[in-house]
Amino acid sequence: MVKVLVFGSFDLLHEGHKHFFNEAKKLGDSLHVVVARDSSINSFKGHQPKFNENERVEHVKKLGIADDVRLGYEGDKWKVIEEIRPDIIALGYDQDSYTKGLEKGMLDRKLKVKIVRLESYMPEKYKSSLIKKSID
Structure with missing residues (x-):
């Protein structure tokens, strides 16, 4: 069974997120979504x-796309990856700051995980920062 893992903040869910989840799910048999902690978002963004x-x-659970939705851990981003032991980590087109050191971290922990970057879905319309600006 091929496990696919995605992670992110997923605040203000939109069609771009749905597309991301659906495309990630196509890569394997089960989709696991890790939602960032409030403290992590505050730190990153x-x-x-x-x-x-x-x-x-x-909100992510209600979409009914993911097989497993959970929060990440405070302080240890690797713990959830080690628990799920995904075969594939699917990244969004704009997930650069979240993913620095990801490949090296996998090697250091002897995790054999394929990292895939998914295409954007109408980023001129469906991008969280644009949506947030329009409602502020």
């Missing part, structure tokens, strides 16, 4: 998300 971490988990 410099602001709190519109929806808190538990709300964002519920």
Whole structure:
């Protein structure tokens, strides 16, 4: 069974996220979504998300696409990867800051994981930062 893992903040879910989940799911048999903690988003992006971490988990679950949706761990981003032991990690087209050191970290932990970057879906319309600006 091929496990696919995706991760991100998934605040203000939109069609781009749905497309991302559906494309990632096509890569394997099960899709595992790790939703970033509020503290991680604040650290990476410099602001709190519109929806808190538990709300964002519920929003992703309600889409009915993922087989498993969970929060990441505070402070240890590798723990959830080691638990799930994915065959594939699917990255969004714009997930650069989240993924620095990902390949090296996998090698250091002796995890054999294929890393795939998925194409964007109408980024001029469906990009979280653009949507956030339009509602602020």
